[in-house]
Amino acid sequence: MAAAAGALRRLVRCGPQQGLGRRLQLRSGIHGSAPAAVQVTVRDALNQALDEELERDERVFLLGEEVAQYDGAYKISRGLWKKYGDKRIIDTPISEMGFTGIAVGAAMAGLRPICEFMTFNFSMQAIDQVINSAGKTLYMSAGMVPVPVVFRGPNGASAGVGAQHSQCFAAWYGHCPGLKVVSPWSSEDAKGLLKASVRDDNPVVMLENELMYGVPFEMSEEVQSKDFLVPIGKAKIERQGTHVTLVSHSRSVGHCLEAAAVLVKEGVECEVINLRTIRPMDVESIEASVVKTNHLITVEGGWPQFGVGAEICARIMEGPAFNYLDAPAVRLTGADVPMPYAKILEENCLPQVKDIIFAVKKVLNI
Amino acid sequence: TICSYHYLSKVSRVVVASRNYADFASEATFDIKKCDLHRLEEGPPVTAVLTREEGLHYYRTMQTIRRMELKSDQLYKQKIIRGFCHLYDGQEACCVGLEAAINPTDHLITAYRAHGYAYTRGTAVREILAELTGRKGGCAKGKGGSMHMYAHNFYGGNGIVGAQVPLGAGIALACKYFGKDEICLTLYGDGAANQGQIFETYNMAALWKLPCIFICENNRYGMGTSVERAAASTDYYKRGDYIPGIRVDGMDILCVREATKFAAEHCRSGKGPMLMELQTYRYHGHSMSDPGISYRTREEIQEVRSKSDPITLLKDRMVNNSLSSVEELKEIDVEVRKEIEEAAQFATTDPEPPLEELGNHIYKNEPPFEVRGPSQWIKYKSVG
Numbered sequence: 001m002a003a004a005a006g007a008l009r010r011l012v013r014c015g016p017q018q019g020l021g022r023r024l025q026l027r028s029g030i031h032g033s034a035p036a037a038v039q040v041t042v043r044d045a046l047n048q049a050l051d052e053e054l055e056r057d058e059r060v061f062l063l064g065e066e067v068a069q070y071d072g073a074y075k076i077s078r079g080l081w082k083k084y085g086d087k088r089i090i091d092t093p094i095s096e097m098g099f100t101g102i103a104v105g106a107a108m109a110g111l112r113p114i115c116e117f118m119t120f121n122f123s124m125q126a127i128d129q130v131i132n133s134a135g136k137t138l139y140m141s142a143g144m145v146p147v148p149v150v151f152r153g154p155n156g157a158s159a160g161v162g163a164q165h166s167q168c169f170a171a172w173y174g175h176c177p178g179l180k181v182v183s184p185w186s187s188e189d190a191k192g193l194l195k196a197s198v199r200d201d202n203p204v205v206m207l208e209n210e211l212m213y214g215v216p217f218e219m220s221e222e223v224q225s226k227d228f229l230v231p232i233g234k235a236k237i238e239r240q241g242t243h244v245t246l247v248s249h250s251r252s253v254g255h256c257l258e259a260a261a262v263l264v265k266e267g268v269e270c271e272v273i274n275l276r277t278i279r280p281m282d283v284e285s286i287e288a289s290v291v292k293t294n295h296l297i298t299v300e301g302g303w304p305q306f307g308v309g310a311e312i313c314a315r316i317m318e319g320p321a322f323n324y325l326d327a328p329a330v331r332l333t334g335a336d337v338p339m340p341y342a343k344i345l346e347e348n349c350l351p352q353v354k355d356i357i358f359a360v361k362k363v364l365n366i
Numbered sequence: 367t368i369c370s371y372h373y374l375s376k377v378s379r380v381v382v383a384s385r386n387y388a389d390f391a392s393e394a395t396f397d398i399k400k401c402d403l404h405r406l407e408e409g410p411p412v413t414a415v416l417t418r419e420e421g422l423h424y425y426r427t428m429q430t431i432r433r434m435e436l437k438s439d440q441l442y443k444q445k446i447i448r449g450f451c452h453l454y455d456g457q458e459a460c461c462v463g464l465e466a467a468i469n470p471t472d473h474l475i476t477a478y479r480a481h482g483y484a485y486t487r488g489t490a491v492r493e494i495l496a497e498l499t500g501r502k503g504g505c506a507k508g509k510g511g512s513m514h515m516y517a518h519n520f521y522g523g524n525g526i527v528g529a530q531v532p533l534g535a536g537i538a539l540a541c542k543y544f545g546k547d548e549i550c551l552t553l554y555g556d557g558a559a560n561q562g563q564i565f566e567t568y569n570m571a572a573l574w575k576l577p578c579i580f581i582c583e584n585n586r587y588g589m590g591t592s593v594e595r596a597a598a599s600t601d602y603y604k605r606g607d608y609i610p611g612i613r614v615d616g617m618d619i620l621c622v623r624e625a626t627k628f629a630a631e632h633c634r635s636g637k638g639p640m641l642m643e644l645q646t647y648r649y650h651g652h653s654m655s656d657p658g659i660s661y662r663t664r665e666e667i668q669e670v671r672s673k674s675d676p677i678t679l680l681k682d683r684m685v686n687n688s689l690s691s692v693e694e695l696k697e698i699d700v701e702v703r704k705e706i707e708e709a710a711q712f713a714t715t716d717p718e719p720p721l722e723e724l725g726n727h728i729y730k731n732e733p734p735f736e737v738r739g740p741s742q743w744i745k746y747k748s749v750g
Contacts, residue, residue, distance in 0.1 A: 061543070087543065090574075092570065093566070093569055093570065093573070095563075095566035095569065095570065097532065097562065097563040097566060098532045098535075098563050098566025098567050098569070098570055099532070099566075099570065100532070101529060101531070101532020101533050101535070101536060101563060101567070102532050102533075102535050102536035102539060102567070102570060103536060104532075104533055104536060105475075105521070105532060105533035105534060105535060105536020105537045105538075105539070105540070106536040106537065106539050106540045106543070107536070108521055108533065108536070108537065109473065109521075109536065109537040109540035109541070109550075110540055110544070111539075111540045111543060113536075128526055128529055129529060129532065129533075132525070132526050132529065133524075133526075133529055133533060137522075138727050138728070138729070138730055138750075139509060139727045139728060140506060140509060140510040140514040140522075140523075141506055141509075141510060141514065141516040141522070141727075142506045142507035142508075142509045142510065142726075142727055143726070143727040143730070143750060144506070144516045145516050145521065145522075146730040146731075148730075177728055177737070178728055178729075180729070201729075201730040201731045202729045202730055202731075202732070280735070318742040
């Protein structure tokens with residue numbers, strides 16, 4: 001966190017940034033040939049991924065509201081319309097059901113569209129096209145009609161946007177066979193997963209997070225490469241630990257790491273797993289961790305009932321890791337209410353660091 | 367001359383080719399109904415030339431679809447076909463007329479009354495029937511059923527009313543994107559015409575000048591609701607507003623063909639989308655679970671059959687203008703019946719898809735993985 005804060009200060013001092021892929025050089029302190037890591041925000045990582053994939057494959061194009069001339073409602077597609085033009089970056093009218101169907105049809109006919117939802121709340125208008133047209137067609141056609149489309153946009157709670165703009169759709173889309181569903185946390189996740197999703201021949205729902213867009217992360221040289229992909233279907237262990245497994249996705253991963261940093265001072269070592277992919281879920285990584293730590297806590301922003309955590313608990317019960325649990329698995333989720341507006345209410349409707357710490361101590365009985 | 371036809375037909379059935387030139391005209395010109403126009407100065411031509419070959423081909427194709435649908439009716443009543451079954455008999459002039467006006471490289475998408483289109487877009491009758499009976503020899507290996515048949519440049523077969531329309535515009539976008547001079551025919555019914563997503567699609571297709579022909583097959587009833595009870599405006603060819611439209615006699619295959627040629631040319635020239643309303647009729651109810659007589663009279667159905675049947679119309683035209691004879695067309699009927707019987711035989715004897723393949727086709731180009739069955743102990747292998 002301190003490194004990130006330092007980088008932010010340097011960002012401010014360096015003055016106005018321009019163009020795509022703005023970067024800050026961190027002094028590595030070692031002269032000569034050491035590889036240079038850079039600080040890149042999630043927004044810029046997504047922008048780079050889009051730019052690279054548009055350049056790599058002519059069939060790739062982006063459509064959605066305000067993606068072109070406005071540079072993207074959240075500036076994810078900044079500069080792309082200027083570089084690629086009207087054919088590849090398409091501003092749509094406010095017609096989710098219509099333009100989502102158009103994206104799916106274009107994919108069926110051989111293009112590789114990226115369909116942006118300004119937020120996934122608006123995807124509900126188009127959800128029939130995502131599930132019935134995109135998700136099921138390969139199966140119904142016995143393999144004849146693939147649908148290589150990416151649906152992406154911000155998902156889940158933001159800050160003070162109210163109930164209709166704060167829903168998490170991980171469980172809804174994660175429910176459906178035929179779709180892949182990914183949920184990045186860091187810049188590395190964002191870049192690698194978006195690139196992997198575009199190159200995947202299947203319909204992928206990519207659930208980003210608006211509050212993460214401005215957060216910088218270190219990206220190694222390997223991650224900066226144009227060929228760096230994050231495999232879909234594989235979780236990442238962000239922090240090794242021995243006492244308890246914290247499984248999370250998206251923004252909550254950061255909260256888990258913060259909780260782990262506090263708990264380590266009390267001698268508790270948390271293993272933090274970043275799911276990265278909701279469907280197909282990497283249950284094996286969770287199981288291996290639970291076998292090691294004997295304690296499981298899931299953390300997510302979505303509602304509790306029929307959610308990601310509920311699925312993880314069920315799967316753990318069915319598998320070898322159940323016998324290694326020393327306590328029932330615990331879920332931390334969004335509160336079971338529509339998201340309120342007032343700050344104090346909103347804050348208490350999402351799992352906070354203190355809630356994670358509390359849950360860890362409960363589960364470990366300390 | 368009639369006597370000599372009979373004589374020749376008994377003596378030299380094999381030598382049909384020489385009969386062409388001697389006894390039949392090679393082509394004839396017909397007056398066709400003028401189309402109502404919306405935002406168009408000129409419409410399709412009011413005459414059409416039909417060659418003997420074309421006529422025989424259209425006749426055979428329409429008759430094949432007719433008999434295929436009637437066979438499906440039979441199989442459904444025997445419970446060999448299950449679930450939904452939406453039959454197309456009565457509307458044959460639409461799918462055959464459309465196909466006659468476009469290229470195999472053009473694209474087509476429709477809703478669930480799709481068996482006729484599966485055939486005209488290249489699927490064999492036996493594969494269509496075997497899909498209906500849920501066998502592994504079905505065109506979707508038994509995974510899709512009546513509403514989910516696909517072929518090259520034919521995107522189904524779609525079960526959600528209206529959802530196929532934005533898909534069709536997306537296919538048209540791909541046509542424009544690739545720059546290969548192809549178009550997409552996007553079909554929907556009078557019931558679907560009131561779907562909001564269709565108006566969203568009209569807007570984008572017009573805005574972006576997509577090479578898309580929107581085609582409303584108006585068979586007067588959306589399930590059990592007549593057009594008068596469902597639509598404030600039943601001028602479906604005008605409902606694209608800023609999109610030029612034509613209303614077409616959908617029972618006359620030549621009318622359908624000429625109108626589609628006209629619309630296709632408009633789209634290919636880069637002028638943007640067009641809208642065609644085909645006025646047609648279905649003899650069956652909405653689906654096999656609808657007898658089709660609670661919301662319309664038997665007299666109405668009978669009247670259409672006797673005055674406007676598309677196959678009879680074509681047959682009369684051909685016979686009355688020496689393009690063919692009653693006997694020759696009867697021979698085609700016999701051949702078609704035989705083909706349908708053989709296809710039905712295949713469809714009723716082919717085995718069901720193997721259980722091991724239940725999990726296949728979840729993902730494309732993915733290493734094999736496991737799919738969960740009804741319990742944690744039942745797993746299926748999935749390959750793309």
